[in-house]
Amino acid sequence: MGKIRLLPDVVASQVAAGEVVERPSSLVKELVENSLDAGASRIWIEHACGGSRFISVRDDGCGMDREDALLCLERHATSKIRTGSDLARVRSMGFRGEALPSIASVSRFRLTTREASSDAGTEVIVSGGKVESVREIGAPAGTRIEVRDLFYNLPARRKFLRGEETESAHIVHSLQGIALASPSVAFECRRDGCTVAALPRAESLAVRIRDLFGNGHLAKLVEIDMFEGEGFRLAGFLARSGHGRRDRLQQFVILNGRPIHCPAVQQSLREAYSGVLQRGEHPICVLHVEMDLDLVDCNVHPAKREVRLRQPETIRRAVFDAARRALIRPRQHLERIPEPVRIAAAFVPEPPQGVIPLQQESPAARPEAPGKAPQADRFRFMGMVGDGYLVLEGDEGLVLLDSRAASERILFEFLMRQIVEGTAPSQRLLIPAVVEMPSREHAWVVDHLDDLRAAGFHLEPFGGATLKIEGIPASAAEREPGRLLHEIASTLRAAGKLPRGQDIREALARSVSRLAAADKIAGDQAGARRLVGELLRCELPYASPSGRPTMIQFSFSELDRKFGRAT
Numbered sequence: 247m248g249k250i251r252l253l254p255d256v257v258a259s260q261v262a263a264g265e266v267v268e269r270p271s272s273l274v275k276e277l278v279e280n281s282l283d284a285g286a287s288r289i290w291i292e293h294a295c296g297g298s299r300f301i302s303v304r305d306d307g308c309g310m311d312r313e314d315a316l317l318c319l320e321r322h323a324t325s326k327i328r329t330g331s332d333l334a335r336v337r338s339m340g341f342r343g344e345a346l347p348s349i350a351s352v353s354r355f356r357l358t359t360r361e362a363s364s365d366a367g368t369e370v371i372v373s374g375g376k377v378e379s380v381r382e383i384g385a386p387a388g389t390r391i392e393v394r395d396l397f398y399n400l401p402a403r404r405k406f407l408r409g410e411e412t413e414s415a416h417i418v419h420s421l422q423g424i425a426l427a428s429p430s431v432a433f434e435c436r437r438d439g440c441t442v443a444a445l446p447r448a449e450s451l452a453v454r455i456r457d458l459f460g461n462g463h464l465a466k467l468v469e470i471d472m473f474e475g476e477g478f479r480l481a482g483f484l485a486r487s488g489h490g491r492r493d494r495l496q497q498f499v500i501l502n503g504r505p506i507h508c509p510a511v512q513q514s515l516r517e518a519y520s521g522v523l524q525r526g527e528h529p530i531c532v533l534h535v536e537m538d539l540d541l542v543d544c545n546v547h548p549a550k551r552e553v554r555l556r557q558p559e560t561i562r563r564a565v566f567d568a569a570r571r572a573l574i575r576p577r578q579h580l581e582r583i584p585e586p587v588r589i590a591a592a593f594v595p596e597p598p599q600g601v602i603p604l605q606q607e608s609p610a611a612r613p614e615a616p617g618k619a620p621q622a623d624r625f626r627f628m629g630m631v632g633d634g635y636l637v638l639e640g641d642e643g644l645v646l647l648d649s650r651a652a653s654e655r656i657l658f659e660f661l662m663r664q665i666v667e668g669t670a671p672s673q674r675l676l677i678p679a680v681v682e683m684p685s686r687e688h689a690w691v692v693d694h695l696d697d698l699r700a701a702g703f704h705l706e707p708f709g710g711a712t713l714k715i716e717g718i719p720a721s722a723a724e725r726e727p728g729r730l731l732h733e734i735a736s737t738l739r740a741a742g743k744l745p746r747g748q749d750i751r752e753a754l755a756r757s758v759s760r761l762a763a764a765d766k767i768a769g770d771q772a773g774a775r776r777l778v779g780e781l782l783r784c785e786l787p788y789a790s791p792s793g794r795p796t797m798i799q800f801s802f803s804e805l806d807r808k809f810g811r812a813t
């Protein structure tokens with residue numbers, strides 16, 4: 247029985263026409279989405295030469311009868327929506343009815359399909375949009391689409407294809423997103439004859455992440471508390487502090503089962519992780535957002551990569567809060583690979599009791615230390631080892647604390663608060679220092695006098711390549727003024743252009759606290775207690791501003807396990 251019918255013209259024009267086949271990866275994405283819509287539980291994907299020579303997507307989904315196999319190649323033929331108003335409630339991945347005809351019009355195309363209930367399958371061969379043959383054929387239940395010589399009839403488009411490596415990387419990345427969106431579907435991906443991923447059906451997102459990227463990657467993530475709001479749900483995994491990348495390739499945002507590019511999420515991640523990642527780094531994540539269909543419009547981008555959110559603020563806020571909670575989770579020392587089934591639980595250590603969860607705050611607010619009671623007395627100071635590592639005993643286990651990273655965190659948050667309030671204390675020099683600087687650093691300083699002043703530097707250009715230093719940040723008062731300024735200017739100048747006014751101040755705070763922390767190592771009981779107390783009052787106590795851990799915890803149960811004691 248035919249499942250496909252032609253859309254009325256009105257609807258066809260509501261479904262904005264667009265270029266679906268941007269590059270081989272977009273084509274792979276369309277085909278795999280069709281397989282998912284067809285209810286597949288296994289999907290086999292193959293490509294050769296970056297996809298320009300050969301792409302094949304096979305599934306064990308519902309298949310098509312002969313009539314549908316022909317009809318699906320007509321423009322705006324879809325089985326997924328019937329009226330214009332259906333468009334507002336699309337649950338399926340596809341709905342435009344454009345992908346197959348578009349693909350078939352720019353390639354040598356072969357469709358083989360069989361419904362499970364039917365004995366014979368159908369094969370349709372199309373070249374450049376022209377149907378060349380239709381015949382009955384033996385085929386496994388499901389659908390296979392093979393696309394050869396993409397853009398063979400459009401030399402101009404073919405020229406725009408990038409190198410094979412680049413196109414392959416796009417394909418693999420797009421498949422990663424889809425695999426993370428549908429953990430319950432098995433995927434097998436081959437490239438130029440070699441298997442690059444064989445993902446069995448996974449019972450949880452954690453297992454899919456592990457199968458896809460390995461345990462090491464999973465250990466960099468923390469499972470967020472599921473957030474449920476009005477018509478909206480957020481779940482998934484977010485980076486622990488320090489686990490970012492220069493690109494956003496490991497930021498996966500999946501909305502209603504569809505990997506999307508979502509500026510609102512990117513923005514709140516940027517805000518939430520400011521101060522725990524290196525500048526220019528983006529936190530890795532796999533986020534699943536479920537949203538009521540009337541809160542989101544999927545039909546704004548021809549490849550459905552972007553969506554329009556009716557209430558971006560909801561998602562922004564939820565992501566920000568989730569990230570902040572994820573960041574206050576302490577880092578566990580993970581030495582054993584947990585069993586797959588228990589992964590999710592094992593990777594979500596609760597914060598030690600002394601840490602009170604963050605208060606709600608708006609994403610726009612700058613970090614402020616919430617009024618937490620100092621809980622340093624939960625930790626007993628056992629001694630110091632190496633170059634400033636404190637050994638502490640807590641209620642749940644042994645804690646190693648890097649006093650340098652801890653001081654950096656404390657100074658950084660202190661300084662950021664001061665900078666935001668415009669009151670960063672400055673240590674006036676009794677005798678102003680006149681220093682000479684290399685011309686590039688000098689120019690950088692002169693360009694940033696206001697920002698430097700906000701951080702506690704009082705400076706005046708003093709002719710030529712010299713500067714007069716009248717005050718330096720109080721927290722770095724032990725530093726030699728000229729050296730301090732020089733180190734900061736050269737680090738920040740070398741780091742390149744900074745996007746916004748706020749970021750330069752944050753970078754300054756980070757630099758100053760790094761240099762100043764080196765002078766502050768606590769070695770005795772009172773000093774250690776003070777340091778731990780101050781650290782626990784910080785908003786993000788578990789990482790230095792550049793993302794290094796401040797504490798590593800070995801739980802007693804882990805020690806028991808390691809020593810082979812029965813539990």
Ligand code: ADP
Pocket residue numbers: 249250276280281284305307308309310318323324325326339340341342343344345346347388389
């Ligand atoms: P859309 O997905 O937007 O409906 P497509 O051009 O991608 O448009 O596909 C057209 C129709 O072909 C789909 O609506 C579906 O009925 C059918 N189809 C495509 N791929 C498959 C598949 N792998 N298995 C079963 N049916 C398919």
Ligand code: MG
Pocket residue numbers: 276279280339340341343345346
């Ligand atoms: Mg489709």
